[in-house]
Amino acid sequence: MKHGPARGSLSTLVGVLLLGVMLFPVYWMVNASLQPAGTMLTAGWFPRHPDFGGYATALRDQGRNLVTSLVVALGTVVLTLGLAVPAAYALARLRLRGATAVLFGILVTQTVPGIVVANALYGAYTDLGLLNSYGGLILADSTTGVPFAVLVLRAFMRSIPGEIIDAARVDGAGRLRVLWSVVLPLSRNALITAGLFSFLFAWSDFLFALTLNTTDSVRPVTVGVYEYLGAHTNQWNAVMATAVLASVPAAALLVAAQRHLAAGITGGALR
Amino acid sequence: MRSGSRPAPDGAARARLRARVSRWLFLLPALAHLSLFFGYPVVKNVVMSFQEYSVTTFYTGAAPFVGLRNYTTALSADAFWRALLTTVLFTAGSLAGQFVLGLALALFFHRRFPLGGLLRSLLLLPWLLPLVVSGTTWRWMLDTDSGVVNQALRDLHLLSSGIPWLTGTSEALVSVILVNVWVGIPFNTAILYGGLQDIPAHLYEAAKLDGAGRLASFRHVTWPLLRPVAGVVLVLGVVYTVKVLDIILVVTGGGPADATQTLATRSYQLSFQQFEFGRGAATGNVLVLVSLAFALVHLRADRRARNS
Numbered sequence: 001m002k003h004g005p006a007r008g009s010l011s012t013l014v015g016v017l018l019l020g021v022m023l024f025p026v027y028w029m030v031n032a033s034l035q036p037a038g039t040m041l042t043a044g045w046f047p048r049h050p051d052f053g054g055y056a057t058a059l060r061d062q063g064r065n066l067v068t069s070l071v072v073a074l075g076t077v078v079l080t081l082g083l084a085v086p087a088a089y090a091l092a093r094l095r096l097r098g099a100t101a102v103l104f105g106i107l108v109t110q111t112v113p114g115i116v117v118a119n120a121l122y123g124a125y126t127d128l129g130l131l132n133s134y135g136g137l138i139l140a141d142s143t144t145g146v147p148f149a150v151l152v153l154r155a156f157m158r159s160i161p162g163e164i165i166d167a168a169r170v171d172g173a174g175r176l177r178v179l180w181s182v183v184l185p186l187s188r189n190a191l192i193t194a195g196l197f198s199f200l201f202a203w204s205d206f207l208f209a210l211t212l213n214t215t216d217s218v219r220p221v222t223v224g225v226y227e228y229l230g231a232h233t234n235q236w237n238a239v240m241a242t243a244v245l246a247s248v249p250a251a252a253l254l255v256a257a258q259r260h261l262a263a264g265i266t267g268g269a270l271r
Numbered sequence: 272m273r274s275g276s277r278p279a280p281d282g283a284a285r286a287r288l289r290a291r292v293s294r295w296l297f298l299l300p301a302l303a304h305l306s307l308f309f310g311y312p313v314v315k316n317v318v319m320s321f322q323e324y325s326v327t328t329f330y331t332g333a334a335p336f337v338g339l340r341n342y343t344t345a346l347s348a349d350a351f352w353r354a355l356l357t358t359v360l361f362t363a364g365s366l367a368g369q370f371v372l373g374l375a376l377a378l379f380f381h382r383r384f385p386l387g388g389l390l391r392s393l394l395l396l397p398w399l400l401p402l403v404v405s406g407t408t409w410r411w412m413l414d415t416d417s418g419v420v421n422q423a424l425r426d427l428h429l430l431s432s433g434i435p436w437l438t439g440t441s442e443a444l445v446s447v448i449l450v451n452v453w454v455g456i457p458f459n460t461a462i463l464y465g466g467l468q469d470i471p472a473h474l475y476e477a478a479k480l481d482g483a484g485r486l487a488s489f490r491h492v493t494w495p496l497l498r499p500v501a502g503v504v505l506v507l508g509v510v511y512t513v514k515v516l517d518i519i520l521v522v523t524g525g526g527p528a529d530a531t532q533t534l535a536t537r538s539y540q541l542s543f544q545q546f547e548f549g550r551g552a553a554t555g556n557v558l559v560l561v562s563l564a565f566a567l568v569h570l571r572a573d574r575r576a577r578n579s
Contacts, residue, residue, distance in 0.1 A: 008383075008384040008385055009384070009385060011379075011382060011384035011387070012384050012385050012386050012387070012390075014379070015379070015380070015384065015386065015387060015390045016386075016390065018376065018379070018390075019390050019393055019394060022394060022397065022453075022456065022457075023393070023394075023396060023397070025397070025405070025408050025409060025412060025453070026396060026397070026400070026408075028408065028411075028412055028419055029404070029408040032408075032411060082300070083300050083301040083304050084301060086297040086298070086300065086301070087297060087298050087300070087301035087302070089297055090294060090295070090297035090298040091298070094294040094297065096294055096295065096298065102298065102302070105305070106305070107566075108563070108566070109305060109309040110507075110510055110566075111510050111559065111562040111563050111565075111566045112309050112312070112313060112559060112562075113513070113514035113516075113535055113538075113555060113558050113559065113562065114514060114516065115514065115516060115535050115538045115539050115542075115551075115555055115558070116312055116313065116316050116538075116552075116555040116556070116558065116559055117308060117309065117312040118539075118542075118543075119312070119316055119319070119538065119542050119548060119551055119552055119555055120311065120312035120313075120315035120316050120319065120552075121308070121312060122542070122543075122548070123315070123319075123329070123548070124311070124315070126329050139304075139308070140308065142304065142308075143304075143308045143309065146301060146304055146305065147305070150301060175293070175294070175297070179297075200399060203401065204400075204401035204402060204403070206401070206402060206403050206516075206517045206520075206521075207516055207517065207539075210543075211539075211543055222401055222403040222404075225403050225404065225407055226403055226520070226521060229407060229410070229521065236411060239407060239411075240407070240408070240411070243404045243407050243408060246401055246403070246404050247400050247401070247404050250396065250399035250400050250401070251396065251399075253399070254392065254393070254395060254396055254399060258392045261392070261395060261399070
């Protein structure tokens with residue numbers, strides 16, 4: 001369909017306006033984070049005199065929690081890919097009897113609410129001494145990433161031409177070797193997509209961080225913000241500065257890895 | 272039987288078996304993880320829902336079996352039925368808002384225009400932000416006295432006092448639905464946009480030749496072909512929305528006066544604030560059933576649609 005240039009730029013204008021409305025809360029979060037500590041009751045529409053005091057307070061109070069979030073999220077990415085890659089390869093290429101049942105099971109896991117998982121894990125973690133540990137939280141956080149990563153990676157690995165794999169097999173490579181040196185390099189894009197989403201899932205996790213930690217030894221920034229809300233509602237600039245800092249990974253990935261994010265949303269949902 | 276006397280065909284069978292086992296080994300770590308972190312919790316919740324937990328259970332280990340008592344107390348409490356109703360309203364409201372606005376945006380971006388692709392991907396931001404962050408931002412925006420929403424309404428002279436977005440019992444549910452709609456729009460737009468892209472352009476041209484206007488071509492071309500994708504979005508929407516917890520905990524904490532308490536937040540409160548893990552598990556199980564029922568209805572409809 002062809003449109004005149006005038007109509008095209010009108011659409012662009014409307015698009016910018018719509019995006020402006022949708023992203024207003026994000027703008028407002030940044031605006032609020034740049035207000036001085038005292039005058040928060042009536043924040044101006046623009047931060048005319050940006051004040052970075054909120055960030056100073058946020059980094060002092062929440063710096064450690066941000067590092068904790070980073071460690072947990074990176075650990076979750078490693079664990080998730082370590083579990084999902086061989087599984088996706090097996091489901092995509094190894095002609096397993098029962099593969100359909102496994103896939104169905106993976107889809108059914110999506111209907112299990114996090115609170116049900118947390119409810120049962122609390123008792124098990126108490127007995128195993130996994131409460132308040134990085135390992136325990138990483139294991140729990142991967143529950144969101146693993147099913148997603150398996151689906152995305154499997155869909156991609158199925159699209160790799162069989163001849164490439166057969167050629168490597170004829171050359172005497174074992175299945176593990178084929179996976180490592182043929183399938184994985186070809187699946188680079190799907191790996192990035194799966195890795196990015198596992199990172200974001202773990203970085204955003206709130207429920208497991210809240211329920212599987214009873215002390216402040218392993219406290220991700222999401223729980224940090226939540227507790228901040230309870231204690232410091234008069235220091236909105238520091239609360240909002242923490243919120244901005246916690247948004248940095250999502251925003252950075254959106255700018256740097258747009259293509260992979262879009263691929264993940266459709267890939268994960270539609271198989 | 273000694274392996275030395277084994278005849279040749281048996282050896283071949285053994286090699287085949289070994290190959291089959293080694294193939295399953297690729298799947299084993301992920302299956303073990305899924306069983307421990309989805310399978311075990313579901314089974315354990317069923318068991319817990321027949322037990323009585325208290326504050327001391329985790330020290331003494333004593334959680335006596337009480338049969339169906341957790342269910343009878345849960346189901347006879349008014350709070351349970353209110354939470355169920357709130358869950359239904361929250362889910363229906365969220366889905367309606369997300370789907371209609373998401374579809375409108377998808378249709379808008381489907382007409383190609385300069386910078387369309389860039390704007391469309393920037394739209395994903397609300398969906399990618401941690402829910403706690405979005406909840407915190409909205410909580411401040413919706414504050415009765417100092418929030419920007421009421422401030423804007425006052426500046427436009429639409430309102431002299433403030434709407435108690437988070438503190439009014441009927442407003443609070445509307446507010447958490449609003450926040451959840453905002454979070455969910457990008458996902459709906461992304462998937463529905465993908466569905467629109469898959470509709471062959473020549474069908475629209477044919478419709479146009481037949482004299483169909485915009486509305487007619489939407490009704491007779493777009494909607495019928497988009498329906499499978501719309502079904503997926505809506506079912507995923509139900510499955511994801513019934514278990515929403517972060518947003519409600521952050522924005523209203525389930526209040527005021529339990530006005531935004533859903534089955535998910537109630538289960539959380541029973542287990543982790545009152546340490547009544549048995550009743551928390553019973554409430555959580557109702558949630559699993561609701562979610563599972565929707566998913567199965569969808570899968571059946573999907574299969575029937577594919578077979579016909």
